[in-house]
Amino acid sequence: MEKSIENIWKEGFLKSDALVAPKINKLYSQKSIHIIDKFKRMMKINIYIILVFAFLNLGLYAALGTPIAGGIIFLLLMGGCWISIKRAKTLKNINTNLSSYDYIKSFKNWLSMAISNNIKMMRFFYPLMFLAALMPIVHALKAGEVTNKAIVNSGFHLIYGIPTFMWIIALIIAVLIYVFGGKIYKWDVHLVYGSVFKKLDELLADLENLRS
Template identity: 65%
Template structure:
């Protein structure tokens, strides 16, 4: 009796050295390679973008007269870059000799772990970047003779020449960024990698459906 499609799939797909369904194996091996290559290219581009933004921030804030802010933001971005490189190197721990399904599942697990670890860091990154970006505004308000005089004569309670309510609003926003930092990072990741992750999940689901 001829074997069913499910049996052929199970033997040909789950067992990477089987010869019953070589075309099916080759198809998914190629699809796996394509989607992993796309994700790795996107990751390399993201790393390049982080370095570019860090460098541009250093130059921009130096031009605005607050080089210490530029250095601080540069260090933050380079810290994120270093963590991303550290996580990327752990890809080598995934056994490349596994069949396509097991490799994709392992890679998917690696991606989720990397996102989870990065989320913990980015909760601090977003509010710190936000507060640092306000420094040039504060510098401009305090250094400008007209604005400085206007603020001094406004009747508002001031802390270091800035209205107290402005400090309160800034810190409240920073706290909210910390609280929702994980969700902000998820949105950021989906914006950059969303389409590739979706293809990865669809492909895994397709393989599981064929197996079952």
Template identity: 35%
Template sequence: MTKSIETIWKNGFVNEPSLTAPKINNLYDRKSQNIVDKLRNMFSQNLKAIVLGSIFVLIMMSINGLPFLGIYLFCLMLPLMFIAKRELNKSVNLSKGQSSYDYIMNFNNWLNSSMAAYAQYYKVFYPLLFIGLAVQGIVSNDGARLIAQLLEALPTGIIILGLPYYLLIGLVTVTLIVARFAEALYRLDLNIVYGRQFKKLAELIADMEELRK
């Protein structure tokens, strides 16, 4: 049975005769390529999920009588499609004609840059998502009834954009909170999906840097 790269990697350091520079370099090359290929494949699947998910949301919202919300959410997803496609192309263009250490470090640098690009957009995406959902809720029949009940329980003559001032203040406050923690929320979601592979990448880099000392 063909041994996995992880098994070969471990055995290479158990058997002393295996500790030759060409064999170790080959193990590094294969392990580096294995991790990079796995992550790149996951990113590619994520792009497909964004595209299909956006179309699905648009269709379902339209079917359920919420076409404007569907279009709004679709437009929010468009920049994610662009970022995902752009970043994936950058990863494909990384040169493989270099040492395994340089290759994996270049990939890691690209990965950090890619995550930073996503994080910048999510700082806008999450607040706008909340605003869109809140506006849809307000203009709905249930939203109108809720506002009427609020005005009955907490009457006020200060109405801004058709809303009692305290409700508007609450919405603005929640939007600011969402914006403040948007990047942390994105990092949490990222770790749930890619955390295992990120850990393997970090361990590989640590091993390679230790042997370079």
């Protein structure tokens, strides 16, 4: 190719009396739709993975002798999937007949709102997951004859057969997870969708530069 797509885009914008030349706008439309479709596919795959993990986790915790903990984590994961599916459906409300710039901006606004709402939920989700994940450890300490005898004879104040200071440490960690839940979630999201977000930001920056 004698000219890069970027140069063709820029020349098309400069030579056109309209804000966006039809051919250039079509290229941007295809690119924006491709990026957002990729996000939708990744979101769907992520939901399937969480669903599989939820059922496997249920069986694993039952095998460890803590089915209640498995049930709690299962319900948390299923609830997260249900919210994600419900939220994904709202993507259909974005008008696909908008210009590339407005379409991307609308998607970015949807994304910001979705992340903001998820942060509120994840502040409780992560600590509850953490506390539920500790139940097999508590069960193992109580079920083990040697460990249980050592704990009882340790002289520590006990709650449900576990030293009180261990409960306090677990509670402090849970509180810290709650406090930093937003940052943990953002890190988690960018770990999965970071490449898509980067391409989305680059595309939006190109459109804004050409508009100016």
